[in-house]
Amino acid sequence: xxxxxxxxxxxxxxxxxxxxxxxxxxxxxxxxxxxxxxxxxxxxxxxxxxxxxxxxxxxxxxxxxxxxxxxxxxxxxxxxxxxxxxxxxxxxxxxxxxxxxxxxxxxxxxxxxxxxxxxxxxxxxxxxxxxxxxxxxxxxxxxxxxxxxxxxxxxxxxxxxxxxxxxxxxxxxxxxxxxxxxxxxxxxxxxxxxxxxxxxxxxxxxxxxxxxxxxxxxxxxxxxxxxxxxxxxxxxxxxxxxxxxxxxxxxxxxxxxxxxxx
Amino acid sequence: xxxxxxxxxxxxxxxxxxxxxxxxxxxxxxxxxxxxxxxxxxxxxxxxxxxxxxxxxxxxxxxxxxxxxxxxxxxxxxxxxxxxxxxxxxxxxxxxxxxxxxxxxxxxxxxxxxxxxxxxxxxxxxxxxxxxxxxxxxxxxxxxxxxxxxxxxxxxxxxxxxxxxxxxxxxxxxxxxxxxxxxxxxxxxxxxxxxxxxxxxxxxxxxxxxxxxxxxxxxxxxxxxxxxxxxxxxxxxxxxxxxxxxxxxxxxxxxxxxxxxxxxxxxxxxxxxxxxxxxxxxxxxxxxxxxxxxxxxxxxxxxxxxxxxxxxxxxxxxxxxxxxxxxxxxxxxxxxxxxxxxxxxxxxxxxxxxxxxxxxxxxxxxxxxxxxxxxxxxxxxxxxxxxxxxxxxxxxxxxxxxxxxxxxxxxxxxxxxxxxxxxxxxxxxxxxxxxxxxxxxxxxxxxxxxxxxxxxxxxxxxxxxxxxxxxxxxxxxxxxxxxxxxxxxxxxxxxxxxxxxxxxxxxxxxxxxxxxxxxxxxxxxxxxxxxxxxxx
Ligand SMILES: Nc1ncnc2c1ncn2[C@@H]1O[C@H](COP(=O)(O)OP(=O)(O)O)[C@@H](O)[C@H]1O
Ligand SMILES: [Mg+2]
Numbered sequence: 202x203x204x205x206x207x208x209x210x211x212x213x214x215x216x217x218x219x220x221x222x223x224x225x226x227x228x229x230x231x232x233x234x235x236x237x238x239x240x241x242x243x244x245x246x247x248x249x250x251x252x253x254x255x256x257x258x259x260x261x262x263x264x265x266x267x268x269x270x271x272x273x274x275x276x277x278x279x280x281x282x283x284x285x286x287x288x289x290x291x292x293x294x295x296x297x298x299x300x301x302x303x304x305x306x307x308x309x310x311x312x313x314x315x316x317x318x319x320x321x322x323x324x325x326x327x328x329x330x331x332x333x334x335x336x337x338x339x340x341x342x343x344x345x346x347x348x349x350x351x352x353x354x355x356x357x358x359x360x361x362x363x364x365x366x367x368x369x370x371x372x373x374x375x376x377x378x379x380x381x382x383x384x385x386x387x388x389x390x391x392x393x394x395x396x397x398x399x400x401x402x403x404x405x406x407x408x409x410x411x412x413x414x415x416x417x418x419x420x421x422x423x424x425x426x427x428x429x430x431x432x433x434x435x436x437x438x439x440x441x442x443x444x445x446x447x448x449x450x451x452x453x454x455x456x457x458x459x460x461x462x463x
Numbered sequence: 464x465x466x467x468x469x470x471x472x473x474x475x476x477x478x479x480x481x482x483x484x485x486x487x488x489x490x491x492x493x494x495x496x497x498x499x500x501x502x503x504x505x506x507x508x509x510x511x512x513x514x515x516x517x518x519x520x521x522x523x524x525x526x527x528x529x530x531x532x533x534x535x536x537x538x539x540x541x542x543x544x545x546x547x548x549x550x551x552x553x554x555x556x557x558x559x560x561x562x563x564x565x566x567x568x569x570x571x572x573x574x575x576x577x578x579x580x581x582x583x584x585x586x587x588x589x590x591x592x593x594x595x596x597x598x599x600x601x602x603x604x605x606x607x608x609x610x611x612x613x614x615x616x617x618x619x620x621x622x623x624x625x626x627x628x629x630x631x632x633x634x635x636x637x638x639x640x641x642x643x644x645x646x647x648x649x650x651x652x653x654x655x656x657x658x659x660x661x662x663x664x665x666x667x668x669x670x671x672x673x674x675x676x677x678x679x680x681x682x683x684x685x686x687x688x689x690x691x692x693x694x695x696x697x698x699x700x701x702x703x704x705x706x707x708x709x710x711x712x713x714x715x716x717x718x719x720x721x722x723x724x725x726x727x728x729x730x731x732x733x734x735x736x737x738x739x740x741x742x743x744x745x746x747x748x749x750x751x752x753x754x755x756x757x758x759x760x761x762x763x764x765x766x767x768x769x770x771x772x773x774x775x776x777x778x779x780x781x782x783x784x785x786x787x788x789x790x791x792x793x794x795x796x797x798x799x800x801x802x803x804x805x806x807x808x809x810x811x812x813x814x815x816x817x818x819x820x821x822x823x824x825x826x827x828x829x830x831x832x833x834x835x836x837x838x839x840x841x842x843x844x845x846x847x848x849x850x851x852x853x854x855x856x857x858x859x860x861x862x863x864x865x866x867x868x869x870x871x872x873x874x875x876x877x878x879x880x881x882x883x884x885x886x887x888x889x890x891x892x893x894x895x896x897x898x899x900x901x902x903x904x905x906x907x908x909x910x911x912x913x914x915x916x917x918x919x920x921x922x923x924x925x926x927x928x929x930x931x932x933x934x935x936x937x938x939x940x941x942x943x944x945x946x947x948x949x950x951x952x953x954x955x956x957x958x959x960x961x962x963x964x965x966x967x968x969x970x971x972x973x974x975x976x977x978x979x980x981x982x983x984x985x986x987x988x989x990x991x992x993x994x995x996x997x998x999x
Contacts, residue, residue: 310891319886376877
């Protein structure tokens, strides 16, 4: 049956709005004219074959790409109606509002406690009661509290891979961001830890806006409310996860989801 | 044929290669330990009071001294090298005695070893005492009386030292006055009322100085009159002023405990006293002090500079041709022979900057240079220049080894570049940077060549740090253990007598380097434990 709906739907309560976003690494263009809105307090999954620009896209949202030499961006990304590429935008401020969890968990070589409050310390918050409270709250939120509450002041290097990744999530949560970007947070983890993180993401849903990159179709369908499919730097399809996975509009989406390539 | 051998399984498994690696390591270890063994063995025994042997020869002559070494060769037979000292009596203080010509060897209990402030050791027998200005009760034991006389000399010697201290204070004051007067003269203000005041002050100081000098001379003559009469092995008599005796003991009559006491006292003297007898006797304090201070100033100057440069190269400079060229240049700097740095230091620091400082700030002293001559500051700067590449490279590599994910995580949490650097990167890089420090310090401690033209001397009149204003005298020349080894080992008029000191100095230099590096290594391993990344 041929689906006649729009390939890229519009969103009423959007938190992030990309408009004609193109990105160039020097001469090579990595993103082509991407326009879509990301809904507030929902989980949005970015899927697509590797090299299609998923990481590039989410790293635009907290301007992580700023560090790259020779990078050029046209178009805009609005966060609550404000273009984040605007000169007047304070990157530090933006990154406090948009947290990020990376593919490879990378806790700092500090204690578990200091890892969680790193964002607060650099923001100049040093009052012990506040820090203590934040640590407990964030670790509980990241479903790690019970496992580490007795060794908060031991090095984070003693944790397992899955615990480290949850610690990184706690670290991101601790500065109370509005959006959490996750770039393949489970790809380096074993199935049990993956399940743990997925539970956690479902749990955080509704409170934070989560944008997660994954190459695991089942994962995307399990945890996300909306799904965006990128292919060779272009946004092919964006809609509710249910619909994208069951009745995709575009042929390319269908091919990818059914595993015909990628 | 060769091909066949090489195709052999034995070769292909790489067994010979494993053997070669093992052999290489073994060779290096053996050489290192052999070197250490020779130095430690020779250095550590120097201060142990050896037994004195009295030799009666066939020809009627007799010698008393310490056997330094015994050789056995086919032509000459067994021969002993004996240190017979008594430089005031004999032309040489070492003598080779052939075993075959020795009639009798004894170790008399009453044989005395005198360490003296001049003419080296005296080996002989106590024959009499002359004590005009000391109150020492007569006993029937002359050795005991001699020892109490030495002890009774103490207050007098202290008094002399006090006068000397006052003299050097006065001297420093006069020098400062001279500086002020020279300044007025330089500015053509000879008529200034200040000038007259200064002159008057100088006059009174000089008078005071003279008074002290005469007091010193009187007291010294007084003490010098107390003498002991000694006989050498052959019965020749020698009068020795008690004042010139630093230590007197009878090694053949001493228990191991008493010998240990002497040993410890001499080691203590080594660390705390000034050298005597053109550096072949006495302590090494100024050289130890100079060496440590040199490395210290060098570290203060070069380490922060190197770390900052390394941080800039790795974290701030944009990767490109220029940065690559700079990196190559820095790496090559580490390979330039140290004497070239010395020459550069002399030309740039001493003649360039030093002379300019003199012209700007000390014109009245010219032509006598203040900073325009070698000194500890210039030597430290030269060494700093020499070690800074090592620190830069270590810093760069330590920073480069940190996974970029940690940088990104830190940025993603809203930290600035500086915060990331100080809170994440530098702590993690610190073990690597410390390794650079260790290498740099070890290299600096061992360098002698560049120092020889930038300010080291064989005997410095004063330390670069002392109690006279302005306390830290960076323009002063200094002594250094490495140069000391070269100087006493190869430049001394009496090489044989200086040999023990060469070993002791080498041992000490090694000990300082090893102490510094091992404490840095301990620190590094602690930091490593703290900042190691584990991934499972
Ligand atoms: N720092 C960079 N410099 C140049 N090209 C890059 C850089 N990062 C990514 N790319 C290129 O951009 C494209 C998209 O990469 P990426 O966003 O990492 O893909 P994905 O995360 O979907 O696998 C790829 O072709 C990749 O080679
Ligand atoms: Mg990616």
